[in-house]
Each structure stands twice: as structure tokens, then as C-alpha cells.
Amino acid sequence: MLYGRQLILPDLGKSGQLKLKNTSILIVGAGGLGSPAAIYLAAAGVGKLGIVDYDKVEKSNLHRQIIHNETREGISKAQSAKMTIEGLNSLCNCVAYEILLDSLSALEIVQQYDIVVDATDNVATRYLLNDACVISGKPLVSGSALRMDGQLTVYNYKGGPCYRCLFPKPPPPESVLNCADGGILGVVTGVIGCLQALQAIKIATENDESPNNLLIFSATSYPLFRSIKLRSKKKDCVICGDHPSITKLQDYVQFCGSGALDKSPSVKELGREDRIEPKVYHNLRNETPHVLIDVRETVQYEICSLPSSINIPLKDLPKRIEDVKKLLETPNTSVYVICRLGNDSQHAVNILKNYLKGEVKDIIGGLYKWSLEVDQEFPIY
Amino acid sequence: MSKEITILYFATARDATNVSSEKISLPSQSMSMSLKDLTDLLKKRHEKLVPVLETSLYAINMEYVECDYQSILVKEGDEVAIIPPVSGG
Numbered sequence A: 001m002l003y004g005r006q007l008i009l010p011d012l013g014k015s016g017q018l019k020l021k022n023t024s025i026l027i028v029g030a031g032g033l034g035s036p037a038a039i040y041l042a043a044a045g046v047g048k049l050g051i052v053d054y055d056k057v058e059k060s061n062l063h064r065q066i067i068h069n070e071t072r073e074g075i076s077k078a079q080s081a082k083m084t085i086e087g088l089n090s091l092c093n094c095v096a097y098e099i100l101l102d103s104l105s106a107l108e109i110v111q112q113y114d115i116v117v118d119a120t121d122n123v124a125t126r127y128l129l130n131d132a133c134v135i136s137g138k139p140l141v142s143g144s145a146l147r148m149d150g151q152l153t154v155y156n157y158k159g160g161p162c163y164r165c166l167f168p169k170p171p172p173p174e175s176v177l178n179c180a181d182g183g184i185l186g187v188v189t190g191v192i193g194c195l196q197a198l199q200a201i202k203i204a205t206e207n208d209e210s211p212n213n214l215l216i217f218s219a220t221s222y223p224l225f226r227s228i229k230l231r232s233k234k235k236d237c238v239i240c241g242d243h244p245s246i247t248k249l250q251d252y253v254q255f256c257g258s259g260a261l262d263k264s265p266s267v268k269e270l271g272r273e274d275r276i277e278p279k280v281y282h283n284l285r286n287e288t289p290h291v292l293i294d295v296r297e298t299v300q301y302e303i304c305s306l307p308s309s310i311n312i313p314l315k316d317l318p319k320r321i322e323d324v325k326k327l328l329e330t331p332n333t334s335v336y337v338i339c340r341l342g343n344d345s346q347h348a349v350n351i352l353k354n355y356l357k358g359e360v361k362d363i364i365g366g367l368y369k370w371s372l373e374v375d376q377e378f379p380i381y
Numbered sequence B: 001m002s003k004e005i006t007i008l009y010f011a012t013a014r015d016a017t018n019v020s021s022e023k024i025s026l027p028s029q030s031m032s033m034s035l036k037d038l039t040d041l042l043k044k045r046h047e048k049l050v051p052v053l054e055t056s057l058y059a060i061n062m063e064y065v066e067c068d069y070q071s072i073l074v075k076e077g078d079e080v081a082i083i084p085p086v087s088g089g
Helices: A013-021 A034-044 A077-088 A106-110 A123-136 A186-204 A252-256 A278-284 A314-327 A344-353 A366-373 B011-017 B035-045 B049-054
Strands: A024-028 A048-052 A093-097 A115-118 A140-146 A149-155 A213-218 A225-229 A290-294 A334-338 A360-363 B004-009 B021-025 B032-034 B057-060 B063-065 B073-075 B079-083
Touching: A013 A186, A024 A034, A034 A048, A034 A077, A034 A186, A048 A077, A077 A093, A106 A123, A115 A123, A115 A186, A123 A140, A123 A252, A140 A186, A149 A186, A186 A213, A213 B079, A225 B063, A225 B079, A278 A366, A290 A314, A314 A344, A334 A344, A334 A366, A344 A360, A360 A366, B004 B011, B011 B049, B011 B079, B021 B035, B032 B035, B035 B049, B035 B073, B035 B079
Parallel strands: A024 A048, A024 A115, A048 A093, A115 A140, A290 A334, A334 A360, B004 B079
Antiparallel strands: A140 A149, A149 A213, A213 A225, B004 B021, B032 B073, B057 B063, B057 B079
16 A cells, blocks of 8 residues: 555544645755655655756756656756656656746746745745745745755744745845855755655644744754744734735845856956967967966865866965965966866956966866867866 | 853854854853844954854854844853855755
8 A cells, every 4th residue: 555654653644644635735946955855745645746947957966856867867857857756656746847936927836836845046036935935825845955054944834934034135146155166965955855845744734833943954063953943923024024015026136136046157357368268278288388277176176177287276375376476487477277167267367467477367167168168078067 | 260152153154164163252250242242253253254144043042033132142151053044955
């Protein structure tokens, strides 16, 4: 019997299983958090699951986005998730939304579900989902994870706070790391995603006695989990307070100063005269005496690097100017700077220009573009 | 011996300070300090923490506190957690 082992649980039983069957849950994001959440919710017998994701499966996703696999590379994440779910439990009605949720589409979709799981990867969509859930009166099971840390909270539930009550101001865009830049251990998103599934099941089966709390997970700390007791919602919250000033969805990209995409923005700090194309650098590489400085973090440099490059991480550069000068054959020797994507290298050129007499240029698009245009064997990570 | 409080740093707050926790001594002769004064002290100790504190929430002894920092007092032995939002996934 499909649900036999959980049906005999006194905490669930037949009535709980029926409640799951009659519940619809919207999972926004089929990534590191959404993968385990969707798998466990489908397996547990949730009647209807909506999966929202605009992105396509990439190889670099698979260490954590375990609902996808190698054969799905390049196809829509929402569709790939639906395929896995249908193979796992054919009784689950799964709806795939291959869209980028925005202020125009969010309310209509959110209103069709009982519970919303926030498994997104960016600040703008977090505020959007919060507001959509407050306006339509849905509990929001919010999870997040980066590097070795994660957080779990249920917002807009049992008189508790919403996301804006706790975080009224979005963090400045330049301070927000995404998984592509900051890194993430797959099992950390797995822990939080599983807890989101658990929380959604407790809400669906009306089995949740715990007070409102913010659970913090830190894989490198002891204890691993800490639970922060929250208060009720804020009376002066702009959306869920007594006199809300926000009554409809806003422009969240403008509010947060960053887009709803988990991609690193391109920086344009230098003019053309201070930059060099990877192909042009490739041609002069063996002919012209120069120094190549790689300003990535050492942990990244150790993954792959260009021969004869010198690793000086950007954050150490200001105090290592003398080291750079010692590398130069003559005071006029050219210096080229490279990084992963061609953003940090521009900051580095601006620092170095103040101290060096010779030419200082950064390699446009970094090692990523080097791999695309010069050496296809060079790994992209 | 001076009277101490413990500060816990999470996520980007830990990155900004390079420590996960530290002890802070209360000013001599005093039994407590306001959360506002503590915030100012932490900003002086860790320059990189300044922007992080703008959008972090505070918990004292694992209980969330609202941002009326002037009237909230931190006492000897208290544990103050600084929790910035994590947004990845």
C-alpha cells in the first residue's frame, strides 16, 4: 500500500492522509530547495503540486537540484520536475509553470493554491511572494540557503509576522551573494528543502502547534540548528499591519535594486582602452613580456588557472602592491588582470593603475569568455 | 572581572567579522547597555559589519526583538544574535 507506513502514524492517520490529498501546494523554484521539497511532498501524497521555474537545467545545478538529472540538461526545470514527480507518484496532479513569476502573474497563480513554498533564489521574488501571500491570505513556507547556512520560517500564518515585518528593507544589491558567486553545499539546500516539505505537511494536516519561529541552520556551527522565537505581526507593517500602505503588488525589481534572476550582473567600470579581448590577449601571450594576475579567491584559483598566472585575490590586492611591482621586469612591463567573469578584474585594474607606470588592462569576460573563445577545454564552473 | 555579553554572528554577519561569536565587555560599573549603544560599538569594531547591520534582525537569548533599540537593554550573560536575511536557494 502506497502510504501504508505513514498511515499508521498516530500523528497522520487516515484523516491526515485525506487532508494531504485535498491540499494544493505551489512550489516556487525547482532548484536546490524546491527539488527535495517537491519530491517529498509528491511522495507523501499531496493532491496537487504547482512548480514554477523559468530556468533550464544546467550541469552545475545537479549537485543540489536532485529532482533533475544528466539527461535533462537544457530542458525546462519546471517540466523536468514534473517528469520526476509523475514517475514517483502518478496520483499527484502536477502543474508546471515555465514562467518568471512577476507582479502581473503572481496573484492569479498563488490564489489557486492552499500553501505556497518559497524556494526561490533571489530577494525580489521573496518580496513578491510575501506580498502575494499576504494579499491572498496564504501561508508562505519560506526557505533559503547559501554556502553553509540556511533559514526556515513560515510567514503570514497564525497571526505571525510576514517577511516584511522581519526584513522591511531589502539588503543593498551589492551585498547579496547568489549561489553562483558564493557557492552552496548541496546537502545544505537539501536540509532546508526537506524542512520546508515537513512544515507544509504540518500545515496541510493541521498538525502544527509550534509558536512562530525562525529556524537558523549553520552547517559549520555547533549547534547546527537554533530557533529564534518570533513575535506576532507588526502593527505598523506596510502590508500586513493594521493600516497597510501596500494593497497591490509592486515593482519588486525596482524596490530591491536587483532582478529576479540568480545571475551576476555585468559591471562596466573601465573604458575600452583599459580592456583587452581574450583572443587578443591570447595572441600576445607568448610574444610580449607581461605579468598576468588572477584576482579570484584562492579556492577558485586551485580549481583551474592559466599557466604562469599569479594569484592575488582582489581583497588582498591593496596590501600587495609591492609584490606586484617585484614581479615586473621593468617599471613599464604590462600587467593583465583576469578573474572568473570580468567584473572583479575591472576593480583590480582601477586599484593597480594608481601605482603602476606601464599598461594595466583587464581581460574582458574573464576565464568564462576565455573558455568560450580561446580554449574550449578550459573548465567553466 | 568585567561583565560580558556574547554576540553570535550568522551568514554575512559572520563573513563581515570573520568570527561566529565573540564576547563584549559591558562598560565598567554598568549592569547593562542599550541595543543602540551595542550596535554603535559593533560598527566601530567591525567596519564591514555596518551595511550588514542595516538589514539584519536581532535576537536576545533566542527571542526576536523589535527595532526600538534605544529602550532595549542588554544585560550581563545575554546572548545577542545578529541575523541577516539569507536569500539564495
